[in-house]
Amino acid sequence: MILRSVVGKLWLTIIILVSVVLIALSLFLNEQVDNTYTRTHKESLERLAKEIRSKSADLNHVQEVSKIFDTYMIVMNSQGKIDTSKSKPDSLPVAEEVIQLVDTSKVSENDVYIQTGKVEAKHGDIMLAAVPYHLTNDQVTLIFYQPLNESIEEDLKMWILYSALIGIALTTIFAFFLSTRISQPLIQMKKAAEKMAKGDFTARVHVREHEKDEIADLSLTFNRMAGQLDDLVNMLSHEKEQLTSILRSMTDGVITLNAKGKVIMTNPPADRLLAIFREPGELSLKATLPPPLKDFFDTVVKEEKEHFGDITEQGRTWAVVMAPLYARGQLRGAVAVFRDVTEERRLDKMRKDFVANVSHELRTPLAMLQGYSEALIDDIAQSPEEVKEIAQVINEESMRMGRLVRELLDLARMEAGHIQVQLSDLDVSMFVQRVVRKFQNLARDRDVEVIGEVAEDLPFVRWDEDKIEQVLTNLVDNAIRHTPQGGKVTVRAFWNEKNMFIEVEDTGTGIPEEDLPFVFERFYKADKARTRGQSGGTGLGLSIVKHLVTAHQGNATVRSQIGKGTVFSIQLPVEVPEDAELKL
Known part of the structure; x- marks a missing residue:
């Protein structure tokens, strides 16, 4: 060796x-x-x-x-x-x-x-x-x-031979000493290089002060190089930690790809996206690039320019921007930044639906007001009874339009957080009975029975009476309008140690299961009919209910079966905190 x-x-x-x-x-x-x-x-x-x-x-x-x-x-x-x-x-x-x-x-x-x-x-x-x-x-x-x-x-020749042998022996000792002397710094540099190869950049070669030869200069140069590498690695490590912290703190997902389309770096939002596309039994989130992102990558590599668009999976939408990465003029991969825009797209759709719904809801009464008012101007009505009927229609449509505008203003204030909860002590039993009595005439006109079922020994609660009455009014009115003749609407109240529960149950047509998650949204109608029929409404009542219940730190839910009816359940704390206010 x-x-x-x-x-x-x-x-x-x-x-x-x-x-x-x-x-x-x-x-x-x-x-x-x-x-x-x-x-x-x-x-x-x-x-x-x-x-x-x-x-x-x-x-x-x-x-x-x-x-x-x-x-x-x-x-x-x-x-x-x-x-x-x-x-x-x-x-x-x-x-x-x-x-x-x-x-x-x-x-x-x-x-x-x-x-x-x-x-x-x-x-x-x-x-x-x-x-x-x-x-x-x-x-x-x-x-x-x-x-x-x-x-x-012969003696002289022998002495010459002996001298040569002695010279060789001395040379052997001197050569070994010299070799060891020369190679010792090299061995130290080798050991230091091995430590550096293992990630320890603090290794240094010892140099004696009296040594000023080329080996010493090489050792000093090696130590300077090791020091510069240590500083560079520390700087890169610091920058990497900063980059990692930035990437981890970003709400946007970031995926870095190599030239072959393999994922080489991600942050947590990106991992969650990749997990959605992960095949069953696949352990690594980075095994393959999802097909939608693969299409983006192929386009970026082919055109060598930024490409953006949306991808949708499992009911969620992401806006993706992918740009090429270059190294010394050569395409070395791509970086993709994507954001979950499901809520933005939903809000955008709601805005468009809101404009369409408001336009529709206002257009119908306005058209009728215009038509009947023109009938009066043109003396189409021949008798006082016809004039009275036309005036009645005009009055109903104006009231309907006023109710729509009022509910829109109320909903706007709620969503803006401008309505505060004014708390007071309230007897739930008497409160429920009062609401039931209020709808008796309307229910009688529609041939619907409205009853109240209140548990015994209900405690007093601290609610905003006006706002909870508005909640029950919207729910009971909605239940009566969706219940056919001969049906029944039940308002029941019960409680546990912390929460009060109020349910409004009807025997109406019911709500399809796929529509249940959206019934509390503005202008959402499960029957999809935009008519002024018996069940016609503004489509804002349940959204107002949701906001008012949330303002009381409660929760509103719904369960329904087609042909069997619907139950709206309101869960409210027995005592709402004094600092409660409406927040989105």
């Missing part, structure tokens, strides 16, 4: 490089030792031979000189034999072997004959020099030779 590390590679590289250099140097030095040693012997013998040849001297003197140079001398006569009387005694044991190395034909006056060779005697390898020498009465050849002491040369 060490060879895979920077320390091992650097250490091995230094060792190989130094070893190659030292081995090459050792080989070179050995060669130089050989050459120098041989050259030294050659120069020494050549200088000695030339010196003796240039000067005539006694052989004894020559022998003394050669002794000074640690050189053996052999005297060979003209017949090529050894002159033992003139040769040195210590040279005689190898004299025969030495003269065999001499080629006498190459011995001349002008040059020194140099030759190396091996003798079997104790000297081993030798180097010899031969020069002619003139005696008084004869000419001989002087042979000087020196043994080549290989042990000294």
